[in-house]
Amino acid sequence: AQKVTQAQTEISVVEKEDVTLDCVYETRDTTYYLFWYKQPPSGELVFLIRRNSFDEQNEISGRYSWNFQKSTSSFNFTITASQVVDSAVYFCALTSSNTGKLIFGQGTTLQVKP
Amino acid sequence: EAQVTQNPRYLITVTGKKLTVTCSQNMNHEYMSWYRQDPGLGLRQIYYSMNVEVTDKGDVPEGYKVSRKEKRNFPLILESPSPNQTSLYFCASSKAKGAGSYNSPLHFGNGTRLTVT
Numbered sequence: 001a002q003k004v005t006q007a008q009t010e011i012s013v014v015e016k017e018d019v020t021l022d023c024v025y026e027t028r029d030t031t032y033y034l035f036w037y038k039q040p041p042s043g044e045l046v047f048l049i050r051r052n053s054f055d056e057q058n059e060i061s062g063r064y065s066w067n068f069q070k071s072t073s074s075f076n077f078t079i080t081a082s083q084v085v086d087s088a089v090y091f092c093a094l095t096s097s098n099t100g101k102l103i104f105g106q107g108t109t110l111q112v113k114p
Numbered sequence: 115e116a117q118v119t120q121n122p123r124y125l126i127t128v129t130g131k132k133l134t135v136t137c138s139q140n141m142n143h144e145y146m147s148w149y150r151q152d153p154g155l156g157l158r159q160i161y162y163s164m165n166v167e168v169t170d171k172g173d174v175p176e177g178y179k180v181s182r183k184e185k186r187n188f189p190l191i192l193e194s195p196s197p198n199q200t201s202l203y204f205c206a207s208s209k210a211k212g213a214g215s216y217n218s219p220l221h222f223g224n225g226t227r228l229t230v231t
Contacts, residue, residue, distance in 0.1 A: 009154070033217040045157075045204060047219040091156060095217060100145060100164050100210070101172060102220070104157040 002027045004094050006105035013082055014113050021077040021108045023092030029053075032096050034068065034075045039089040039107070048090075051075060082112045116141045120205050120223035127195055128231055135190045135226050137205030145210040146188040147172070147220070148180065150201040157204065163188055164210075195230040202227050 003026040013019045025034065036048040049059065051068050059066045063080045079086050092105040118139045127133055139146065147162035149172075159172030163182040177199055179191040188207075192199060203226045208218035 004156075006156075035219065037220075043202075043225050045206075045220075045222040047221075050217065050219055052217065093157075100147070100162040100170060101159060102147070103159075103173075104149075106154060106156040 002029075002032075002094055002096070002101070002103045004092050004103050004105035006090075006092055006108050008108045009106070010109045010111070012111045012113065015084060016081050017112075018078060018080050019082050019110065019112075021079075021090050021092075021110065023075045023077065023105060025073050025075065025092070025094045027094060027096065029096040032094060035093040035095075035102075036066065036075075036077050037091045037093065037104075039091065040085075041087065045091075048077075079110075082110075084112050084114055086110060087112045116221070118205055118207055118221050118223040120203075120226050122226060123224065124227050126229045126231065129196055130194050133192050133195060133228075135192075135203060135205075135228070137188045137190065137223060138186050139188075139205075139207040139221070140186065141207060141209070141221065142185065143207035143209050143221070144185065145218070146182065146205065146207045148178070148188070148190050149204045149206065150174065150199075151204060151225075152201050160190070160203075195228075197230050200228060200230050 005024045032053045034051045038046045065078045067076045089107045095102045148160040149157040158174045161180040163169045205223040206220040210218045
């Protein structure tokens with residue numbers, strides 16, 4: 001069975017601090033995809049990134065970076081120099097490309113204080 | 115504008131009174147799905163549909179029904195709502211077109227907050 005664990009329920013940082021959100025997954029599939037979604041206080045869910053199981057290259061997009069490590073089954077998300085607008089709930093998710101099931105983690109609530 | 119539209123945004127009802135939450139997308143997506151969001155549990159998949167007339171159970175299908183008679187619409191039906199179905203519901207769609215392609219990012223609706231008393 002597939003599972004996604006986001007052990008950090010809530011994180012609070014002060015603006016300009018770096019913060020890492022952890023995501024650990026379990027799957028028996030050899031081909032799978034990992035996602036991060038953001039849910040700001042307004043409530044909508046916004047896609048941030050997708051990574052497939054064959055691509056372990058880390059990715060950087062502005063202040064956001066993602067570290068995918070198959071050896072530890074982790075797909076962690078780092079925000080550098082956090083800003084108040086980064087305050088949101090962040091979800092990690094997992095799917096196999098052959099099924100329509102998408103499994104989400106419990107979510108991590110990030111609060112960035114000014 | 116490409117979007118997934120859910121209605122209503124807020125709904126308060128009583129136990130046992132049948133209700134339908136509508137979901138419509140204008141992106142010609144084949145894949146659609148329903149999720150419920152509860153504190154501490156993240157988002158859990160209720161049902162999904164890979165194409166018209168094709169639906170499958172997600173992780174928490176009990177107490178829910180769906181139908182996919184046309185590509186753009188995917189209503190969620192609660193035949194006899196109970197208080198444990200009080201939740202925030204999201205509909206989503208993606209351009210996934212079949213096995214091997216369910217890796218497309220989801221486009222989500224704005225959510226429906228349902229309260230069952």
